[in-house]
Amino acid sequence: MASSTPSLPSHWRPPAPTARWWPVFLRNLLVWRKLAVPSLLGNIAEPLMWLVAFGYGMGALVGQVNVDGRTVPYILFLASGSICMSAMNAASFEALYSAFSRMHVQKTWDGIMNAPVGLDDVVLAEMLWAAFKAFFTVTAIMGVMLALGISHSPKLLLAWPILLVAGVMFSSIALIFNALAKGYDFFTYYFTLVLTPMMFLSGVFFPREQLPELVRRISDWLPLTNVVELVRPLFMDQWPAHPLRHGLVVGLTALASFWIALALTRRRFAK
DSSP, X not given: OOOOOOOOOOTTSOOOOOTTHHHHHHHHHXXXXXXXXXXXXXXXXXXXXXXXXXXXXXXXXXXXEEETTEEEEHHHHHHHHHHHHHHHHHHHHIIIIIHHIIIIISOHHHHHTTSSOOHHHHHHHHHHHHHHHHHHHHHHHHHHHHHTTSOOOXXXXXXXXXXXXXXXXXXXXXXXXXXXXXXXXXXXXXXXIIIHHHHHHTTSSSOXXXXXXXXXXXXXXXXHHHHHHHHHHHHTTOOXXXXXXXXXXXXXXXXXXXXXXXXXXXXXXXX
């Protein structure tokens, strides 16, 4: 007689979050409010130092750069790329170090799941929380850039939703490594082998046309490249040349990364 033992659900089943992700998100927000000011200063200090040091320092040497047949000041070129890099870094830090602390060190996730809240809800809340932190950070940086007069294009209003989706994408990617990590040292691999090369190959600091042809073709598909290609023209008061392609890359990468991160997290908690 065949066994009637039910099979365990696959870790790779589709995400099935509920509205219970919101209390988890709200819990992170309430905790963060106590340290909001130093957290914000820490998140915007580094990108602003990059902007001042390279934008005004190196910008005085470089002068202007050619972007898609248009000559623009280097400070404008750098600002439009560095704000995308800031979204990447802010989302990654929150979805790695902070999320790992709550998941593994402090066991906050275990405590939350003693309530009627599923793991899918917790992971979704962590992803959205990291995306919110990134969005909050780039909003502050954007305000400084506007105050400095780097760009006053009305099209910058469209950069906010793009950067929010970028935060979702990068936080989802980071949660993959969060699910695999055994300790904080593991994240060094991600920053050294993934984020740093992407930062230099995605056109943040110099036009990608300077890259060798093969490297440039590879960089075409990097997540950060596609965010930069969507945001930079808006700083220049132009529309992106290929918004559909870049938008699809960002959107599909975010969706696939979240699914993978959730599956790996399910597997981790099933052990």
